[in-house]
Amino acid sequence: MALWGGRFEGKSDPLFRQFNDSLRFDARLVEADIFGSKAWASALVRAGVLTAQERDRLHAALDALAKEAAGLGAAGIAASGEEDVHSWVESRLIASIGDLGKKLHTGRSRNDQVATDLRLWTAGTLEALRAAVRDVRGCLVELADREREVIVPGYTHLQRGQPVLLAHWALAYFQMLGRDDARFADALERTRVSPLGSGALAGTAFPIDREALAKDLGFSGPSGNSLDAVSDRDFVFETLAACSLCSLHLTRLAEDLILYCSAEFGFVTMDDAVTSGSSLMPQKKNPDAAELIRGKSGRILGAMVSLAMTIKGLPLAYNKDLQEDKEPLFDASDNLLMCLRMLPPVLNTLKVNQQACRKAALGDGSVLATDLADYLVDRGVPFRTAHEAAGRLVRVAMEAGVGLHELPLAKMQAVAPEIQADVAKALTLEASLARRNVLGGTAPAQVAQAIAKARKELQG
Numbered sequence: 001m002a003l004w005g006g007r008f009e010g011k012s013d014p015l016f017r018q019f020n021d022s023l024r025f026d027a028r029l030v031e032a033d034i035f036g037s038k039a040w041a042s043a044l045v046r047a048g049v050l051t052a053q054e055r056d057r058l059h060a061a062l063d064a065l066a067k068e069a070a071g072l073g074a075a076g077i078a079a080s081g082e083e084d085v086h087s088w089v090e091s092r093l094i095a096s097i098g099d100l101g102k103k104l105h106t107g108r109s110r111n112d113q114v115a116t117d118l119r120l121w122t123a124g125t126l127e128a129l130r131a132a133v134r135d136v137r138g139c140l141v142e143l144a145d146r147e148r149e150v151i152v153p154g155y156t157h158l159q160r161g162q163p164v165l166l167a168h169w170a171l172a173y174f175q176m177l178g179r180d181d182a183r184f185a186d187a188l189e190r191t192r193v194s195p196l197g198s199g200a201l202a203g204t205a206f207p208i209d210r211e212a213l214a215k216d217l218g219f220s221g222p223s224g225n226s227l228d229a230v231s232d233r234d235f236v237f238e239t240l241a242a243c244s245l246c247s248l249h250l251t252r253l254a255e256d257l258i259l260y261c262s263a264e265f266g267f268v269t270m271d272d273a274v275t276s277g278s279s280l281m282p283q284k285k286n287p288d289a290a291e292l293i294r295g296k297s298g299r300i301l302g303a304m305v306s307l308a309m310t311i312k313g314l315p316l317a318y319n320k321d322l323q324e325d326k327e328p329l330f331d332a333s334d335n336l337l338m339c340l341r342m343l344p345p346v347l348n349t350l351k352v353n354q355q356a357c358r359k360a361a362l363g364d365g366s367v368l369a370t371d372l373a374d375y376l377v378d379r380g381v382p383f384r385t386a387h388e389a390a391g392r393l394v395r396v397a398m399e400a401g402v403g404l405h406e407l408p409l410a411k412m413q414a415v416a417p418e419i420q421a422d423v424a425k426a427l428t429l430e431a432s433l434a435r436r437n438v439l440g441g442t443a444p445a446q447v448a449q450a451i452a453k454a455r456k457e458l459q460g
């Protein structure tokens with residue numbers, strides 16, 4: 001039964017109902033709607049509208065309804081044919097306790113109600129996202145620690161550049177996800193504001209203590225303007241923006257893993273549990289989990305753009321367009337949560353092929369060309385001249401068909417007489433890493449500190 005029948009003579013067109021009703025997707029707000037309704041009942045007592053006994057009966061009936069809702073699940077609730085989750089809760093309440101149920105909506109509108117429900121739901125989801133991000137960050141630290149010794153090529157332009165520790169690579173993602181976590185926390189701050197008491201648009205006509213109500217909802221305080229409060233979906237947009245960036249970070253991690261597990265790289269092997277086979281090619285082992293993590297970003301970014309288009313040019317205050325906020329939010333956060341939850345099983349079971357990594361890291365030795373230039377700088381050669389000499393030696397080595405680090409000393413001295421026998425010590429992967437002993441660098445000592453710092457951050 002609709003909540004607004006009085007003014008209407010004619011019946012709704014079934015097609016309009018199908019178009020207009022939101023229960024099929026907003027049923028998942030039921031817990032938030034019941035929680036918010038309980039807080040509203042308490043606020044109505046403080047405003048002198050309800051008695052304490054009436055509130056107690058409403059609370060008991062709403063608690064019973066919460067249990068019923070949990071049993072039914074979102075699909076069961078949706079099957080009821082009500083217009084939306086607010087109608088479902090109210091009509092069930094009236095069916096169970098009669099006239100008292102009809103008092104609950106005093107001074108409240110679905111406009112401030114839905115904004116409240118969605119904020120409650122979003123706050124919970126942001127918490128869940130933060131927990132999931134934290135788990136992934138923990139796995140990255142564990143991977144870094146477990147594979148401390150492993151050296152891989154570091155790339156620019158996807159060309160081998162300089163050697164780095166695999167742990168350093170893992171901690172790069174630890175940093176990215178740390179910024180994502182901070183963005184979720186920041187979105188949470190602005191989500192935890194209570195629009196309840198804003199009524200339809202002008203503010204409720206009953207003397208509601210909005211501060212106390214906000215506190216009951218677990219929010220930091222009430223919103224400052226009723227017109228803004230009922231139509232503000234910034235918190236949804238901010239959540240989707242934070243989800244988008246987090247998802248983009250995951251696509252980069254996924255892409256690295258997809259490359260690294262290919263035969264061309266062979267740095268890692270993914271576990272059978274998170275890969276699939278081919279229906280035609282018997283030898284295949286496909287990194288589907290990582291590919292889907294990469295693929296999901298399209299719909300997550302799409303959700304953010306979709307909401308932006310819903311908000312654009314919307315006149316104050318509430319408009320039904322805003323019903324379009326939910327599906328993108330639900331879809332994006334569900335999918336990002338899945339991506340985040342897929343990563344621990346991928347990362348924890350990752351087999352690292354240390355020898356293949358090392359072989360690629362050294363390659364023909366030309367990844368040590370920067371170290372050769374730096375060696376010359378240490379012997380007083382200006383960097384630009386040293387760069388030129390090291391570049392020429394790369395070519396000499398290539399032409400001789402040997403690695404840069406394998407060039408005979410005489411050949412090196414022919415190009416740069418400053419080079420001495422101790423150059424051999426400089427032209428090793430270990431020496432190259434150790435030299436990057438700067439905060440944020442890949443020297444093992446720095447990485448060990450970074451791991452310790454990361455662990456501390458996760459504990460704090």
Ligand code: ARG
Pocket residue numbers: 022026084110111114318320322323324
């Ligand atoms: N289902 C609606 C939504 O999601 C609830 C608010 C309806 N408000 C209204 N004035 N019809 O936005």
